[in-house]
Amino acid sequence: MAKTLAILPAAQLAPLAEAYRAAMAVKRRWTIGGLAVLAVCTALSVWAGQVDIVKFWSGLPRFASYFHDILPRLRFETFAADMAEWFWNLDGWLGLLWDTLLVAYVGTLAGAMAGFVLCFLASxxxxxSPVVRIFARRSLEFGRTFPEIVFALMFVYAFGFGPMPGVLAIAIHTAGALGKQFSEVVENVDMNPVEGLTASGANYVEAIRFGVVPQVLSNFVSYSLLRFEINVRGATVLGFVGAGGIGKELISSIRxxxxxxxxxxxxxIIGTVFLIDWLTEMLRHRLLGIEGGAR
Incomplete structure (x- = not known):
């Protein structure tokens, strides 16, 4: 079906074109101003942080040589013997790695449960009630404000060396991080089921159980699996301060x-993280209904 395009007279087009040019000029000025502010802030950050490009480039060869030094010499004719010598303490390291995985798992589970409870109060x-909402949000902010290693240091001082400080540190930080993500998911749910349940006499817990949780459960599990990947790496670092696991053995070998x-x-550690990432990605895709698995 043919359509005709009306062309306005030049007298009417002129003010419209001028208004468009003026709007684009304002947009360009804002863009240039924003880029200028970004450049100034970057320059100030580089100056305050004492970033030295010359030192960076001069240090790169030493950085590469460190990895060259820690790699063993593997020869084709004695490859099996060299590998056996390289991984001479494999059983002990795998046992410590298992401790690290347990610390990450228990900490993630405890943190996810706490974040699950607080996210509804923070939504x-x-x-x-603004008082309840502010209290829940500030609690989540406190949990994710400090790095896990800071909490681990405090708990090591309180409870001594071992897995417990690592579990507590990961749980607190995970609760703050996941609680924030969970609350944002909850705030985007369809409220019609909740309003229908409330109108039929359901209480607050029942409305959440039957009106909200079915909408957000897959996203909650997906975020929790992603957090578990992060916490495996975090639990390794916590071993540096005596929170148990393979990190303690790693820092001892470095020293x-x-x-x-x-x-x-x-x-x-790298192989374990790759394997966990692959497995959790497949689980997330299955939960979200993405066909084809991990890519």
């Missing part, structure tokens, strides 16, 4: 210059 569409042990432990 503006479910909690009308004693056991280069071959350092590289072997790093290979084990």
């Amino acid at each position: 503006a569409n479910l909690t009308r 004693q210059f056991y280069y071959a042990d350092v590289s072997a432990i790093l290979v084990i």
Whole structure:
């Protein structure tokens, strides 16, 4: 079906074109101003942080040489013997790695449960009381404000060395991080089921159980799995301050210059993280209904 395009007279087009040019000029000025502010802030950050490009480039060869030094010499004719010598303490390292995984798992589970409870109280569409909402949000902010290693140091001082400080540190930080993500998911749910349940006599808990949780559960599990990946790496670092796991063995090998042990432990950690990332990605895709699995 043919359509005709009306062309306005030049007298009417002129003011419209001028208004468009003026709007674009304002937009360009804002863009240029924003880029200028970004450049100034970047320059000030570089100056305050004492970023030295010359030092960076001069240090790169030493950085590369460190990885060259920690890698063992593997020869084709004695490959099996060299590998056995490289991973001489594989059973012990795997046991420590298992401790790290348990610390990450228990900490993630406890933190996810706490975040699950607090996220509904922190959501503006479910909690009308500003006092309860502010308390829940500030609690979540406190949990994610400090890095896990800060909490771990405090708990090591209180409870001594071992897995417990690592579990507590990861749980608190996970609760703050997941609680924030969970609350944002909850604030985007369809409120019609909640209003229908409330109108039929359901209480606050029942409205959440049957009106909200079915809408957000898959996203909650997906975020929790992603957080578990992060916490595995975090639990390794917590071992540096005595929170148990393979991190303690890694920092000990670094301090004693056991280069071959350092590289072997790093290979084990990297392989474990890759495997966990692959498995959790497949689970997330299955939960979200994405066909084809991990890519």
